[in-house]
Amino acid sequence: MAKRKKPRHLLHVLRIVSQLVFLGLFVGLVVATALGTTVTDHPWLARLFLITDPLILVGMTLAGAFSAALLAALAVLALSLLFPRAYCGWICPLGTSMDIIDKVLFRRRKRTREAAPALRQMKYGLLAALLVTALFGLGVFGWFDPVCIATRSFAVAVYPIADWAAKTGLVAAEEAGIDAAAGVYDWASGAGLFIRDANFKEGTAGIGYLWLAVFAAVLLGIWLAQAYQKRFWCRNLCPLGAMLGLAGSVSPFRPRVSDACIACGACRDRCKVGALEPTADGERYRGLVQECIFCYSCEREFCPVDAIHIGAGRPGPVRPEPRVVPGRRAFLGSAAAAAVVAPAMLLDQRTREKNETNPKVRPPGALRPDTEFLAACVRCGACMRVCPTNALHPSGIENGLAGLWTPTFVFNIGYCEYYCGVPADDVQAGRLDGTANLCGKVCPTGAIQALAHAEKIAHKIGTAVFDPTRCLPWARGEECLTCEEQCPLPDKAISHRTEEVANLDWLALPQSKRHRYEDLEARLAAGTLSDTERAELEAMPPKSRLLARPYVLRDRCIGCGTCENVCPLDGPSGVRVERLQTREVRVTDVGGQQRQRGRTGHGGPR
Amino acid sequence: MAHRLPRRTFLTTAGAAALGAAGMAALPGCGGGGNADATYRARAHPQAEAWKNRIGLAQGGDDPARNVQTAIENLCGKDGVRTFVRQGDIVVVKPNIGWAQVPEMGATVDPTVVATVVRLCREAGAATVKVFDNSVGTDAKCYQFSGIEEAAREAGADVFLCQRHRFRTVTFADPRCKRLKEWPIYDDVLTCDVLVNVAVAKTHNLCYVTLCMKNLMGTQGGDRGKMHQEIHQNLADLNVTITPTFNILDATRVMIDGGPGGGRKDQVVRADTIVCGTSSTTIDCWAADPAHLPWPKGHHDLKAVEMVARGAEAGLGTADPAKIEVAA
Known part of the structure; x- marks a missing residue:
C-alpha cells in the first residue's frame, strides 16, 4: 500500500471524530428508543436526527403537514448556507456508515476515473420529483430521505438481525451450560434491549418479516454500490444532499483551486463525491460547491502542488456549473413525471380506502383520514422500533403504493398495549395526562399524534x-x-351469551337413532310418552347443548x-x-x- | 477451465453455514422441541396426604402480611413455612402477576402477600427464592404495575421475566391426566425444591372463578389459549402433573366482576382473607363457595366450578365442602 505522503488536515481529523460521534449518537438513540428508557422519557432525543432534516421540513411543509418541531431543521439549513454539504460529510449517519464500509471493503479499489459524472444529476431530478409528490400530499419522499433510510434500516433490519444473533448466541451458550450467558440474557431483557413480542414470540419474527430483508438489502445496496463509486448514493441519488447543495450555492465557503493547478487529476481520483473536475478546456481543475462535502481530505493530502483550498474567498458563481444540475428540460420532466405518478398513487389509495374490509389498521393517534396520515408520515420506522409488543410493522402495498412502509398493526405478533407509555406511578396517582402512546411520542412529524391515556383508550384503531x-x-x-x-x-x-348449539354426539348417532330421538321428543312434547320411552330418551345424548x-x-x-x-x-x-x-x-x-x-x-x- | 473453489473459502463458508444452522436449531421456534425428558421434581408437603382436606384460614384486620403468617401457622403449627422449606432449598413463589393493573384493581396478588411469603421462605433457610409469572399481559408492565417486582425484590427474592427458550416440554404421564399429553413448563419450576402457588381470588368469564388451580397456568408456556377448550379437565391435569408444595389464596381483595382482567375499582371488594393449604383443589372448593367469599349473588354455585370436581376425581383434594377441615 502506498505510504501516506502528507499529514492529515486538522479539519480532516475533526471530521472523522464528528462522524463517529454522530454515528454513535444515532445508533445509541435508536437502540435506546425502548419502553422505560431516557429516550422515551425525553422523546425529542428519539426524533433528534429526523427533526433536524431539512428535506423533511420542506417536504412536510409542501405536503401541508408542517409541525413546529421540524423547525429544528433550520439549524442544518443555516449550516448548509455556509457549508453546503458539510452535513453529508460530518453528520449524516448513513454517509458515515458508507465511509466505514468503504474503508473496510474497498480500501484498495480504484474507481473514480471511469465513473460517470453525469449520474450526479439524478439526485436533483429525484429531489424535484419528490417535492412535487409532496405537493400532492404524499410523504413518500421518506422512501429516499437518507435519515429516514438510516432510521428505517437500522430499526427494522440491522437491530432485529443483531438482536436475533445475540439471542441465538446467548441461548446456545446457555444450553451449553454457561451460566454467565443466562445472566447476560436476563440483564439485556430486563434493560429492554431485546425486542420482545407479546407471548414470547421474540426472535421468531423480528420486525417486519419480509421487509426486514428488503431494508437490509437496500442498506447493503447503498453500501456496496461504492464498489462502483465512493459514496455512490450521496453523489448520485441523495435528495437531501441535492437540497443542501443547492441551498449552499450562495456560500462563500467552497472548494477553490488556485492557478498553481497542474491538472494532474489526483484530486478527481480520490474525491469521495466527485466535487473536483476538469474545466472545459482541461487545463486546470475546479471545485463544485454543490457537491463538496467538506471532508477536508483533499486540501493537504491529494494535491501535489497544494492548489486546493476549501474556504472563504471571492464569491463564486451562484448559478451551478453546467453539467452539475440537470437542464431545465430534465428538471421539468422529472417534476411532470411525479405530477402523473402522484395522482395515480392517490387514486389507487382512494380505491383501496373504499374497500371496507381493508384489514390494515393504523397506530393509535394516526391522523385521519388516511390521506392526511399518508401526507405526514415519513416512513422512518421509529414507531415500529418503540412499540413495546412489536405490533407495528411496515405496510406493503395493502394500503396502496402510497402506503408502502407506513406503519400498520400485525396483531398476530403483538397488540396495542393498553397502558403503553404510562408509568405505574402515574396510574397509581391517577395522573393520566402524559403521552400514553410511545409511537406518538417518537413520531417526528406528528403523523401519529401524542395521545393522553384517556384519549388513547378512547381512540378507535379499528x-x-x-x-x-x-x-x-x-x-x-x-x-x-x-x-x-x-x-x-x-x-x-x-x-x-350461553346459547343452544348442536351436540356433535347426537349428530354422530346413526340416522335411525336420530329419527327415533326426534320421534320420542315430539311425543314428549305431546305428553304421550311412556315411562320406558322416557328412560330411552334420557339415555340418548341430548340433541343440543349449551355453549x-x-x-x-x-x-x-x-x-x-x-x-x-x-x-x-x-x-x-x-x-x-x-x-x-x-x-x-x-x-x-x-x-x-x-x-x-x-x-x-x-x-x-x- | 472451471474456476476451482479454494479450499479455505470452501471450509470457511461451510463452517459459517454449519454455525448458522446450529444457531437456528438453538433458537426456539426454529429448531426441534425442548428437552423432552424434563420432569417436575419439587417436593410434596410432608403432610400432603394427611392435610388433603385441610385448609388454614386467617380473616379480618387490614394487614395482609399478618394474615398470611396467621393462616400458615393455623395450618402448619408454629413451625409454619419450616414444615416445607428446608435449609438451602431453591423455592419458587409463583404469584399471579398476570395483568398490568395496580394492586387496588385486585387483578394480581397483593405485593405485601408476595413479600411476606418470600420473607418467610428466606427465614426458613431457603437459599434462593425466585418470583416470576408468565404474565398474560405485557410482562414488564405487569411486573411494574402489580408492585410485585419491587416488593419481592426488597424482600430478597430473585425476580425475573420469563424467557421463551427456558420452557421445557413436560410429558403429562400420570394416568390421572385425561386430556393433556404434554405442555411446556418454565425451567425454574422444574428445577426447584419447593413450589409455592400464590393465587388471587377473582371471577372468570369462562370458569366462573379463578383461584389456586388456575393460577398454575402461569408456569405454562406455549399457546395457553388452547387450555380453554375443556378448561376444567385441563386444569386438573395440570395440577396433577405440577402439584405445588404449598398453595396460598390471597382474598385480601376479591374481584367480583369483570374478571380475570378487571380494571374497575367498583368491581373489587375487600375480604381480608388468606387461605392456605397443601391441596389447590380443596382451597378452591372452599373459596369458590359463595358462603365464604363475597361472590355476587347468583353468579355461580359450587357445582358450576367444575374444575374442583375434576380435581377431586383425580384425588387432588375434595369437592365436598362438608369434608373440609378449616384450621382458623
Whole structure:
C-alpha cells in the first residue's frame, strides 16, 4: 500500500471524530428508543436526527403537514448556507456508515476515473420529483430521505438481525451450560434491549418479516454500490444532499483551486463525491460547491502542488456549473413525471380506502383520514422500533403504493398495549395526562399524534369482528372465550351469551337413532310418552347443548387487537380487527352515534 | 477451465453455514422441541396426604402480611413455612402477576402477600427464592404495575421475566391426566425444591372463578389459549402433573366482576382473607363457595366450578365442602 505522503488536515481529523460521534449518537438513540428508557422519557432525543432534516421540513411543509418541531431543521439549513454539504460529510449517519464500509471493503479499489459524472444529476431530478409528490400530499419522499433510510434500516433490519444473533448466541451458550450467558440474557431483557413480542414470540419474527430483508438489502445496496463509486448514493441519488447543495450555492465557503493547478487529476481520483473536475478546456481543475462535502481530505493530502483550498474567498458563481444540475428540460420532466405518478398513487389509495374490509389498521393517534396520515408520515420506522409488543410493522402495498412502509398493526405478533407509555406511578396517582402512546411520542412529524391515556383508550384503531367460520365457539362448538378474558378494557368490549348449539354426539348417532330421538321428543312434547320411552330418551345424548359464544360490543371496542393476538387458533385468528367501522366514525374518531347502516349492535353473525 | 473453489473459502463458508444452522436449531421456534425428558421434581408437603382436606384460614384486620403468617401457622403449627422449606432449598413463589393493573384493581396478588411469603421462605433457610409469572399481559408492565417486582425484590427474592427458550416440554404421564399429553413448563419450576402457588381470588368469564388451580397456568408456556377448550379437565391435569408444595389464596381483595382482567375499582371488594393449604383443589372448593367469599349473588354455585370436581376425581383434594377441615 502506498505510504501516506502528507499529514492529515486538522479539519480532516475533526471530521472523522464528528462522524463517529454522530454515528454513535444515532445508533445509541435508536437502540435506546425502548419502553422505560431516557429516550422515551425525553422523546425529542428519539426524533433528534429526523427533526433536524431539512428535506423533511420542506417536504412536510409542501405536503401541508408542517409541525413546529421540524423547525429544528433550520439549524442544518443555516449550516448548509455556509457549508453546503458539510452535513453529508460530518453528520449524516448513513454517509458515515458508507465511509466505514468503504474503508473496510474497498480500501484498495480504484474507481473514480471511469465513473460517470453525469449520474450526479439524478439526485436533483429525484429531489424535484419528490417535492412535487409532496405537493400532492404524499410523504413518500421518506422512501429516499437518507435519515429516514438510516432510521428505517437500522430499526427494522440491522437491530432485529443483531438482536436475533445475540439471542441465538446467548441461548446456545446457555444450553451449553454457561451460566454467565443466562445472566447476560436476563440483564439485556430486563434493560429492554431485546425486542420482545407479546407471548414470547421474540426472535421468531423480528420486525417486519419480509421487509426486514428488503431494508437490509437496500442498506447493503447503498453500501456496496461504492464498489462502483465512493459514496455512490450521496453523489448520485441523495435528495437531501441535492437540497443542501443547492441551498449552499450562495456560500462563500467552497472548494477553490488556485492557478498553481497542474491538472494532474489526483484530486478527481480520490474525491469521495466527485466535487473536483476538469474545466472545459482541461487545463486546470475546479471545485463544485454543490457537491463538496467538506471532508477536508483533499486540501493537504491529494494535491501535489497544494492548489486546493476549501474556504472563504471571492464569491463564486451562484448559478451551478453546467453539467452539475440537470437542464431545465430534465428538471421539468422529472417534476411532470411525479405530477402523473402522484395522482395515480392517490387514486389507487382512494380505491383501496373504499374497500371496507381493508384489514390494515393504523397506530393509535394516526391522523385521519388516511390521506392526511399518508401526507405526514415519513416512513422512518421509529414507531415500529418503540412499540413495546412489536405490533407495528411496515405496510406493503395493502394500503396502496402510497402506503408502502407506513406503519400498520400485525396483531398476530403483538397488540396495542393498553397502558403503553404510562408509568405505574402515574396510574397509581391517577395522573393520566402524559403521552400514553410511545409511537406518538417518537413520531417526528406528528403523523401519529401524542395521545393522553384517556384519549388513547378512547381512540378507535379499528373494530374487532368475529369470523364465524373460524372462531372455535362459532365454527366448531368448542368452548374458548380467550378473547373476552384478555380484552383489556375495564368495560370489556367482548361479551358472551350461553346459547343452544348442536351436540356433535347426537349428530354422530346413526340416522335411525336420530329419527327415533326426534320421534320420542315430539311425543314428549305431546305428553304421550311412556315411562320406558322416557328412560330411552334420557339415555340418548341430548340433541343440543349449551355453549358460551362471544360477541363484540362495537361501541366499546377500540381495536387494540389483544383478542386477535391471543386467539388460540393457528393461522388467521377467529376474531380480527378491521377498519370496518373506523371509516364511519373518523370525523370524531370516537363516541357519539355511529351510523347504523342496517347493522344490529354486534360484530358477530346474527 | 472451471474456476476451482479454494479450499479455505470452501471450509470457511461451510463452517459459517454449519454455525448458522446450529444457531437456528438453538433458537426456539426454529429448531426441534425442548428437552423432552424434563420432569417436575419439587417436593410434596410432608403432610400432603394427611392435610388433603385441610385448609388454614386467617380473616379480618387490614394487614395482609399478618394474615398470611396467621393462616400458615393455623395450618402448619408454629413451625409454619419450616414444615416445607428446608435449609438451602431453591423455592419458587409463583404469584399471579398476570395483568398490568395496580394492586387496588385486585387483578394480581397483593405485593405485601408476595413479600411476606418470600420473607418467610428466606427465614426458613431457603437459599434462593425466585418470583416470576408468565404474565398474560405485557410482562414488564405487569411486573411494574402489580408492585410485585419491587416488593419481592426488597424482600430478597430473585425476580425475573420469563424467557421463551427456558420452557421445557413436560410429558403429562400420570394416568390421572385425561386430556393433556404434554405442555411446556418454565425451567425454574422444574428445577426447584419447593413450589409455592400464590393465587388471587377473582371471577372468570369462562370458569366462573379463578383461584389456586388456575393460577398454575402461569408456569405454562406455549399457546395457553388452547387450555380453554375443556378448561376444567385441563386444569386438573395440570395440577396433577405440577402439584405445588404449598398453595396460598390471597382474598385480601376479591374481584367480583369483570374478571380475570378487571380494571374497575367498583368491581373489587375487600375480604381480608388468606387461605392456605397443601391441596389447590380443596382451597378452591372452599373459596369458590359463595358462603365464604363475597361472590355476587347468583353468579355461580359450587357445582358450576367444575374444575374442583375434576380435581377431586383425580384425588387432588375434595369437592365436598362438608369434608373440609378449616384450621382458623
